[in-house]
Amino acid sequence: MITFMNNSDSEEEPCNERTSLMSAESPPVPSYQDGLQASEAGEAQAHRKRRTGSSRSPNNTADGDMSDLGVPVRESALENEEEEVTLKYGAKHVIMLFVPVTLCMIVVVATIKSVRFYTEKNGQLIYTPFSEDTPSVGQRLLNSVLNTIIMISVIVVMTVFLVLLYKYRCYKFIHGWLILSSLMLLFLFTYIYLGEVLKTYNVAMDYPTLFLVIWNFGAVGMICIHWKGPLQLQQAYLIMISALMALVFIKYLPEWSAWVILGAISIYDLMAVLCPKGPLRMLVETAQERNEPIFPALIYSSAMIWTVGMAKPDTAAGGPSHQTWDAAEEGRENHSSPSHADSGMLETRSPVPTRPITSFEEEERGVKLGLGDFIFYSVLVGKAAATASGDWNTTLACFVAILIGLCLTLLLLAVFKKALPALPISITFGLVFYFSTDNLVRPFMDTLAFHQLYI
Amino acid sequence: MGAAVFFGCAGIAFGPALALFLLTVAAEPLRVIVLVAGAFFWLVSLLLASLIWFVSVHLSDREDAKLQYSLLIFGAAVSVLLQEAFRKADEGLATISEDGRSPISLRQMAYVSGLSFGIISGVFSVINILADSIGPGIVGIHGDSPYYFITSAFLTMALVLLHTFWGVIFFDACERRRYWCLGLVVASHLLTSGLTFLNPWYEASLVPIFILTLLTGLWAFLTAGGSFRNVLKCLSCKGGAGREGRATEGVTAATRGLFR
Numbered sequence: 261m262i263t264f265m266n267n268s269d270s271e272e273e274p275c276n277e278r279t280s281l282m283s284a285e286s287p288p289v290p291s292y293q294d295g296l297q298a299s300e301a302g303e304a305q306a307h308r309k310r311r312t313g314s315s316r317s318p319n320n321t322a323d324g325d326m327s328d329l330g331v332p333v334r335e336s337a338l339e340n341e342e343e344e345v346t347l348k349y350g351a352k353h354v355i356m357l358f359v360p361v362t363l364c365m366i367v368v369v370a371t372i373k374s375v376r377f378y379t380e381k382n383g384q385l386i387y388t389p390f391s392e393d394t395p396s397v398g399q400r401l402l403n404s405v406l407n408t409i410i411m412i413s414v415i416v417v418m419t420v421f422l423v424l425l426y427k428y429r430c431y432k433f434i435h436g437w438l439i440l441s442s443l444m445l446l447f448l449f450t451y452i453y454l455g456e457v458l459k460t461y462n463v464a465m466d467y468p469t470l471f472l473v474i475w476n477f478g479a480v481g482m483i484c485i486h487w488k489g490p491l492q493l494q495q496a497y498l499i500m501i502s503a504l505m506a507l508v509f510i511k512y513l514p515e516w517s518a519w520v521i522l523g524a525i526s527i528y529d530l531m532a533v534l535c536p537k538g539p540l541r542m543l544v545e546t547a548q549e550r551n552e553p554i555f556p557a558l559i560y561s562s563a564m565i566w567t568v569g570m571a572k573p574d575t576a577a578g579g580p581s582h583q584t585w586d587a588a589e590e591g592r593e594n595h596s597s598p599s600h601a602d603s604g605m606l607e608t609r610s611p612v613p614t615r616p617i618t619s620f621e622e623e624e625r626g627v628k629l630g631l632g633d634f635i636f637y638s639v640l641v642g643k644a645a646a647t648a649s650g651d652w653n654t655t656l657a658c659f660v661a662i663l664i665g666l667c668l669t670l671l672l673l674a675v676f677k678k679a680l681p682a683l684p685i686s687i688t689f690g691l692v693f694y695f696s697t698d699n700l701v702r703p704f705m706d707t708l709a710f711h712q713l714y715i
Numbered sequence: 716m717g718a719a720v721f722f723g724c725a726g727i728a729f730g731p732a733l734a735l736f737l738l739t740v741a742a743e744p745l746r747v748i749v750l751v752a753g754a755f756f757w758l759v760s761l762l763l764a765s766l767i768w769f770v771s772v773h774l775s776d777r778e779d780a781k782l783q784y785s786l787l788i789f790g791a792a793v794s795v796l797l798q799e800a801f802r803k804a805d806e807g808l809a810t811i812s813e814d815g816r817s818p819i820s821l822r823q824m825a826y827v828s829g830l831s832f833g834i835i836s837g838v839f840s841v842i843n844i845l846a847d848s849i850g851p852g853i854v855g856i857h858g859d860s861p862y863y864f865i866t867s868a869f870l871t872m873a874l875v876l877l878h879t880f881w882g883v884i885f886f887d888a889c890e891r892r893r894y895w896c897l898g899l900v901v902a903s904h905l906l907t908s909g910l911t912f913l914n915p916w917y918e919a920s921l922v923p924i925f926i927l928t929l930l931t932g933l934w935a936f937l938t939a940g941g942s943f944r945n946v947l948k949c950l951s952c953k954g955g956a957g958r959e960g961r962a963t964e965g966v967t968a969a970t971r972g973l974f975r
């Protein structure tokens with residue numbers, strides 16, 4: 261297992277630029293000296309290529325030699341370079357998540373603003389049975405809180421069920437579940453979405469063409485997500501699936517319930533990922549114990565490990581869909597539980613240790629974000645776009661708030677180096693900005709615009 | 716008319732901003748993060764200003780139009796002051812995080828921060844107007860100016876550029892502790908905002924604002940280390956032997972001041 265150890269050496273000694281966003285699964289850093297020596301080259305991949313394949317002792321002797329030279333000056337110069345590389349690397353990871361989150365939100369907002377269907381009220385999911393069409397404010401609030409309680413309990417139950425399945429290694433069941441749900445998302449929801457878009461723009465499409473389009477879209481999606489495919493196509497499909505799911509939530513969750521659910525789910529996320537007995541934390545720990553990637557099915561990964569000498573790229577990096585479990589309900593009612601299972605999961609990719617990684621590996625370590633996070637971010641921004649009285653300022657304010665929350669969460673990830681919930685900070689900022697922009701900023705800006713005043 | 720006005724005004728308002736963003740900020744992740752952080756700071760300042768305005772409006776007599784107008788002026792002034800205060804906070808954050816070891820210099824952060832304030836301020840001012848310009852309607856049917864859209868677009872463009880320049884000047888002034896520069900930046904922001912109060916009288920508002928933009932741009936250029944010689948060097952790379960070498964040299968010299 262020398263390659264594995266070397267691998268851990270190589271992945272640890274550029275630790276300052278690489279593991280700053282790594283999860284704690286990686287073994288502890290062997291020595292700081294390695295890091296110094298590595299960053300001296302200034303090029304991450306260059307030294308990775310140098311390091312892999314070499315065992316530990318030459319490094320140490322080399323370090324010994326190094327330490328005799330003008331160490332203080334060199335150390336500070338090396339430190340500077342390390343810092344710089346760390347900062348740049350960290351920033352790159354942040355942008356690797358900004359882009360898909362932004363794309364998902366753009367898709368959702370564009371659809372909400374153009375396709376009427378997703379803002380029309382056509383019933384509710386059975387998970388939110390209480391109606392909000394009540395005469396008094398108190399009753400409405402009560403109904404929305406009750407809806408939230410029901411929704412969150414369903415999510416908790418599903419998550420616990422999923423964790424139990426995972427714990428007792430019922431992989432076939434889980435895979436079947438995920439395949440079924442991604443089938444539904446990729447075919448049924450896409451069909452409905454396409455139908456509504458065509459209706460909005462009054463474009464006629466005959467059934468054979470429709471069948472061809474949907475079939476190709478869905479089949480390629482299933483392959484990309486559950487098997488192998490180009491990384492960017494996988495990412496595109498994951499973004500589209502998240503957007504579709506978010507649109508369903510925006511359509512079927514009543515107004516106040518949606519906001520209360522968003523708040524409640526970020527609290528749940530916080531607890532599920534950070535509490536010692538939280539289901540998501542147990543999921544992460546179980547996966548770490550078994551050295552398996554955590555549910556590639558429900559996670560958006562920004563990068564893949566490619567290895568030369570291996571037949572295929574590491575497909576564990578790809579991730580499909582988002583879970584919908586539609587046992588006995590009608591067609592449109594869906595529930596996304598394992599997506600919520602992973603909604604908290606903001607984690608970084610660790611290499612799959614069972615694969616031997618040769619000296620020409622091009623490890624592009626990425627960051628992973630659960631699809632549930634995409635969905636709830638998009639729900640927040642989409643709801644802001646749908647209900648903020650035609651105002652674009654609110655949508656933009658929520659968008660900036662969510663991005664800043666994501667940035668802060670990634671900063672915390674760099675500090676704590678373990679799986680963190682991605683929802684709380686972003687959703688909190690998003691909610692604060694939504695309500696304050698809608699109620700305070702909007703009248704101010706409208707009045708200013710009326711007089712054509714600029715501030 | 717709708718789509719043409721929409722695209723035209725959007726291009727006028729955000730053309731420079733988009734170009735600056737694509738050419739200087741989009742390629743570097745760190746700068747994008749600074750951009751988003753700057754936008755966040757501006758939003759918080761706007762939030763506080765709106766809160767103050769909202770409270771003052773609710774505590775006052777709604778029917779009195781003159782009072783409401785003066786409250787609006789007061790709200791705008793408070794907003795300007797808060798924006799500058801948050802620019803200072805942004806500068807504080809930038810100074811703390813820039814400890815000589817980061818890949819982004821304080822000058823670059825000044826520029827990106829100014830650009831971020833400009834973009835978000837421009838977007839918040841004009842996006843609803845742009846959205847309305849698509850739909851059916853007649854501009855100024857109640858006797859207001861029919862040039863509303865295009866003047867709004869030009870004002871937004873000026874504002875975006877002004878914020879960028881103010882950012883550069885502000886950070887430099889804070890670094891060199893030239894408080895009169897700071898005061899001048901705040902005063903010119905107040906002046907710009909005040910000039911927009913003259914608004915249907917566009918000769919009195921647009922022209923001075925553009926003159927102010929040019930002057931501030933020149934000041935920012937000089938602050939960032941640019942000079943007439945740099946410009947000449949950059950322009951002299953057009954034509955003559957060894958063009959490519961000189962081109963890079965000229966461009967490097969001219970932009971060195973800003974992107975050191």
